[in-house]
Amino acid sequence: MNPKAASKKRKAVTRDVEEEAGVFSGDELSKGNLDGALSDNSKDLSDSEDDESDSEVELVDDFSDSEDGEEELDSDEIPSDTEEVKPTAGDPNFRIVKDANGNDRYLWDEIHPDDNSELSEVDENANTIGDIPLKFYDEYPHIGYDINGKKIMRPAKGEALDALLDSIEIPKGWTGLTDPKTGKPLNLSQEELELLRKVQMNEVPSEGYDPYEPLVEWFSSEKEIMPLSAAPEPKRRFVPSKHEQKRVMKLVKAIREGRILPYKAPEEREDKEEELINYDLWADEAERPDHVMHIPAPKLPPPGYEESYHPPPEYLPDSKERKAWEQTDPEDREKDFLPNDFGSLRKVPGYDNFVQEKFERCLDLYLAPRVRRSKLNIDPESLLPKLPSPEELKPFPTACATVFRGHKGRVRSVNVDPTGIWLATGGDDGTVRVWELLTGRQLWSAKLSDDEAVNTVRWRPGKDAVVLAATAGDDIFLAVPPIVDPEIEKASLDLLDAGWGFAASRPAPSASEDGKKNAPPTWIRPEAALVDAGVCVVIPLRYVPKTISWHRRGDYFVTVCSGASTPASVAISIHTVSKHLTQFPFRRRLKGGGPPQTAHFHPSKPILFVANQRSIRAYDLSRQLLVKILQPGARWISSFDIHPTSSSASGGDNIIVGSYDRRLLWHDLDLSQRPYKTLRYHRKAIRAVKFHPSGRYPLFADASDDGSLQIFHGSVTGDMLSNATIVPLKVLKGHKITGELGVLDIDWHPREAWAVSAGADGTCRLWM
């Protein structure tokens, strides 16, 4: 309360002093009046009143209480400086407060009438001649005098050239342009120039307008005889306004209570100006049920170290990672950026994907489907069929154990003998060779033909005799290699020789038959050199047989001449060893699919399977009927094989078919005439397919021109309800591709899980 009262008291005093600003008195100063603070001689004041320090403090307090609002004086105490700085700083000399209605109100700083500091500054070099026209000094070298009475010399004039240029007369209104209408130089008239001048000078261009018309002084300081108002001067023009004082006091009070912040730091104000209001669209979003028209904001994980402009070195990719990242497709990249170290934030360049991302965002919005699709969340692993691991299906061939080298040129055919000790091969060099299976030692070789390749070699099934059938050129050779013991050799020779009698007892072919082109051939004895080598019988077919397939009992074999020029009636021939008899069971070409390719006897039933290029037909030999037609869907069948345990007892027949169009097809004859499984694992044509001949191992293999063999597990159950399980087991690589050909033939060991392959590179390989 007390200070307030005191301040009020002083205020009254202040006002008085202000009133009498011009008449300072020493007494008043010594009393500590605040106006001294505003004046330039406040220093004198403090100097002169050193001893009265207490009162000085008071003085300062008093001043701060005053309504002037010159707060900075409090802290500064060098008032004159501050006053001068203020206008130069360019700060507005007002502040904005809110009035009672909430509108802005400008509070202007007070103007001090005695603040003439600007005038007090005297320019030393100013001309002091006063209000005299300069032309008075025209004939003098100086133009006046400075404050010290020295002559101020006339400033230097332009050069002579300037004077010359000035002296050249340019006609009034000359533009240097050509009038496009008349073709004459375009000169402006006096009126036009005047108009231009007015426009340039921002004057009203119309003629006759005088902006400086003489003012009619309706109200003037002169006392008229008949004044407009005769009212006396009101008192308020002479006394200080109480209303204003009230308002000032209100402000003072507000400042004291802190309601009005008298001064704000300029930088704060800047911040305020720059502040942008960002609206978080999803800030107070509540969970909403799914709806087509509502797409919740994506929840992004907070950025990690990687996203930093200056990540720790362990997050930076090395050159290999960077290369790998650059080489992968943008879709396949794990993250769509690479961590990059810029060192400091100011070095971070502009975001180069900005336009791209904006575009994609727009594209997303444009293409966004308004239908919510439920995403299929299926583990890809679960879509794979449940197959047993190859480890569990051992044994199967995994590595090359022996390489059989010796053939010159391709090895076309390979066959393991029924006892599993020997391997017979035939190749382009026209030789048939027999090898020791395990060691790769060549035991026997016979050159069947000088210029024709040996197309097929096949051992006669059964262990009672050892007979090797081979085809070279147009001939079929039956040989007993001299590697067996005398007993079996004798049995084998007897078997082959028994037919000579039958042949002799047969009526000789009549002349008409003899003349016919397609008469069955007669079996003949080979030439002496071949007899010495072990060949016993030659069957001269007139066309090139490409495949041999023995009947399981070893008395018949079927050969197929698959050449396109072979007449259909002689393409397939069945040979009876015991009677030395060759028959052509098919008179006409098989329908659809070109010439026959290969033929096999059923392992247990009297059925002959014949394949042409696109289908396989099963003929019942005893009833002479077509039993079944299989349509593997391959374009050109190369080979097929019948599952060894196929019979009516064990769940029907299964056949694998290999084709030149890279397919391996598994047929279950009970299911359909279409393949049960199609396996496409080779890059090139499949040349041969083979089931493991013993029932012990459910294996089959194929050989392809891509130089590899593939081993499969294919188990057939006796159960009619379950289908065969086919598991790819192993790709065996080793044969070199020679002249576009890889592996030409394949065979299995009769008991073991060992496979033998014949390669176009001139080698055979044993895999186990």
Next chain:
Amino acid sequence: MSEDLVTAGAAEAVQRQVRVQLISQEEDIALPESTGPILVPTGLRRYALSTLVNNLLSSEKPIPFEFLINGTFLRTSIDEYLVDNGISSETTLEIEYVRALIPPLHIASFQHDDWVSATDVLSTTSPAASWASGATFTKGQERILSGSYDGLLRIWNMSSETIATSPAAADGGHTASIRAAKFVSPNQIASAGLDRTVRLWKYTEGEGGFTGKISPQLELYGHKAGIESLAVHAKSNRLLTGSADNNVGFWSTKKADAPAAPENLLPSSNARNTKRRKLNTSVSTPQRGPLALLSAHTAPVSAAIFDAKDATVGYSASWDHSLRTWDLVTGSLVDTRTTSHSLLSLEHLPELSLLAAGTAARHITLIDPRASATTVAAMTLRGHTNAVVSLARDPHSTYGLISGSHDGTCRIWDIRSTKTDKEGVVGESVYSITRKSLEEEGKSDSKRVGGEGVKVFSVCWDKTVGIVSAGEDKRIQINRGEGVLSSKA
């Protein structure tokens, strides 16, 4: 006692120590009786222990040792062994030490004209010499026998000179490749091959041992297919053969004991013409038949051997996956053990009552043939990359074994060097001997597919001569662990 404790306490600060008792079965390297348990740091490994033993023995030339704890080789530090086996370091560890096998070095190669399929050694320590009753065999006159695919037997001395060659087919020799050959005694040789005969030869050596003569003595007929293996027991004059006709042949080496040869198998009975078979008429050799043909196998018999202790027991291994035990007195089948792979070779380890069988599946199975054995395969030795076709015992150790394989290597195995994995106890080879011929070609590091050109067909390990192996590279290769043998001599 207290002193020990003190040392132990002091050692605790530095390193853990364990008390070990070092023992050896071999007398010449055994520590004196007085040597009690020694306190050693547990951080020691084989090399440090070997140095320690050498210091204790104060041997002039350090002998490398291997250390066995509870029958397995120490391959880590003692500390790790203790931790792995959960043994307290306070117990006294009994460590047996044996001479380490020194890497076998190549000694010599004997060049042949054709693949060499069989090899045997005649030396003071070879079985043939030990069986020799009358004949004296002098040391330093070691002979090496080789049987080749060209049908010839050759006798070599150690300086790679051929002393004798068997007669050619025209003079009563083999008409086809030889697959097996063995010394019966210093002057008798047995051989068998793809011509289905077993032939006994008389071997006589000239003065000075630089010339010799192999002359046919007896031809044994009976097999109907090539003979794959031959085993000899000279004391009882018996031979055992395994043939591809699925039979095991049991023969006598004495002309008088043997029955007459079966007529139908004699070459003269051959109905076919003949030029080829008339060759052996120039020499007439007595022809005899088998004492017994033991048939039970369903596939070619790859190996037949006598029991190393009891010559009345024979074992045969076959491609039909089975190993059969025969009573040779009655000629009856005693036992059949069926494995899961074709068996291609067989060797008896008598001290361990185990049979080692090499398989076509690139490993060696150890089979306990005794009826009491519960499992078929006691252990598997893995490491070969092709069929294992030949096995021989280590003459130095009852645990040692060498195998020859079609992958072109011989591997030395110690069946104590094992580890247990998911397939049971699995052994790893100690050393692998590659073919010198590969090195000479400068392709020692290149791996041949299927051991092409360097297949090993036969291996023989003699104490004096070393490891003799024969193979597809047409040579016999002799390797020897130098250090071991020199220290013995």
